[in-house]
Amino acid sequence: MEMTSTSQFAPSNTEQARAWDGDEGAYWAKHADQFDRALRGYREALLDAAAIGRADRVLDIGCGTGEITREAARRAPEGTALGVDLSSAMLRVASERAAAEGLANARFVQGDVQVHPFEAGEFDLAVSRTGTMFFAEPVTAFGNVARALRPGGRLVQLVWQPPARNEWFLALMTAMSAGRDLPAPPPDAPGPFSLSDPARVSTLLTEAGFDEPRFESLTALEHFGPDAGTAHRFLLGLVGWMLTDLDDAGRERARTDLYRTLEDHETPGGVLYPSATWLITATRP
Numbered sequence: 254m255e256m257t258s259t260s261q262f263a264p265s266n267t268e269q270a271r272a273w274d275g276d277e278g279a280y281w282a283k284h285a286d287q288f289d290r291a292l293r294g295y296r297e298a299l300l301d302a303a304a305i306g307r308a309d310r311v312l313d314i315g316c317g318t319g320e321i322t323r324e325a326a327r328r329a330p331e332g333t334a335l336g337v338d339l340s341s342a343m344l345r346v347a348s349e350r351a352a353a354e355g356l357a358n359a360r361f362v363q364g365d366v367q368v369h370p371f372e373a374g375e376f377d378l379a380v381s382r383t384g385t386m387f388f389a390e391p392v393t394a395f396g397n398v399a400r401a402l403r404p405g406g407r408l409v410q411l412v413w414q415p416p417a418r419n420e421w422f423l424a425l426m427t428a429m430s431a432g433r434d435l436p437a438p439p440p441d442a443p444g445p446f447s448l449s450d451p452a453r454v455s456t457l458l459t460e461a462g463f464d465e466p467r468f469e470s471l472t473a474l475e476h477f478g479p480d481a482g483t484a485h486r487f488l489l490g491l492v493g494w495m496l497t498d499l500d501d502a503g504r505e506r507a508r509t510d511l512y513r514t515l516e517d518h519e520t521p522g523g524v525l526y527p528s529a530t531w532l533i534t535a536t537r538p
């Protein structure tokens with residue numbers, strides 16, 4: 254296990270780099286277990302689709318704190334797993350955990366996948382769990398990934414379906430709005446829903462050099478914490494910045510509304526919300 258930095262970010266990704274290599278990434282690093290737990294329902298489907306071979310050389314795009322990179326390294330004991338991410342804080346967690354597990358074939362690099370100087374054909378497989386939705390120039394980024402894959406190499410990525418299919422997002426935004434009209438996230442700007450439209454994704458991937466992608470629709474319950482109080486603290490830490498332009502009454506309303514919806518979704522298995530993703534597979538011809 255080793256961690257290096259190229260610190261080469263595309264100018265168009267400056268804002269994302271500032272957030273992920275700043276406060277947002279620090280928050281994700283601090284709460285790595287909770288973020289991993291939130292997406293646990295998708296883990297096996299993603300890994301099944303990836304079908305990692307024992308000698309595969311795997312790239313994990315936007316690997317964050319590296320849960321999927323480490324699993325790739327375990328499944329490819331004669332191969333390698335490289336996690337690339339913008340966030341130094343998240344990579345530190347990824348690196349430390351891989352070292353603690355003795356995963357000598359896992360490596361982590363701080364860099365921007367859109368422009369990272371990969372060697373041509375150096376990977377058999379590229380995977381990503383919600384790490385591909387933040388590129389300012391997705392065709393350039395996916396083109397860079399396509400070149401880094403050998404001919405016949407596959408890209409397997411998990412991305413969110415649109416907000417209307419993700420009750421967790423709607424509930425969070427309704428609470429945070431405190432009655433304001435918040436703009437819907439633009440479907441084609443970097444962000445969690447930028448790859449939610451299959452027609453758009455097909456165009457982006459084929460322009461980037463992949464063949465026609467396949468889309469599998471998945472649903473799972475997203476887990477926000479063991480109880481409403483813990484989930485409330487976790488989510489306010491993540492999106493509390495949305496309340497800064499409200500007055501005291503508005504902030505109080507938002508906090509109370511958030512608590513109520515979390516309480517409504519509390520179960521013996523934790524605070525759970527319906528969610529939907531696309532599992533997208535494409536091959537580099």
Ligand SMILES: C[S@@+](CC[C@H](N)C(=O)[O-])C[C@H]1O[C@@H](n2cnc3c(N)ncnc32)[C@H](O)[C@@H]1O
Pocket residue numbers: 266269273274278288289314315316317318319320337338339340343364365366367381382383384385387388
């Ligand atoms: C939603 S998080 C997902 C992290 C991780 N894949 C997981 O499942 O826990 C998105 C990640 O993508 C990374 N990211 C965003 N844009 C990137 C880029 N251009 N190059 C590399 N990583 C990027 C962020 O730093 C962040 O860690």
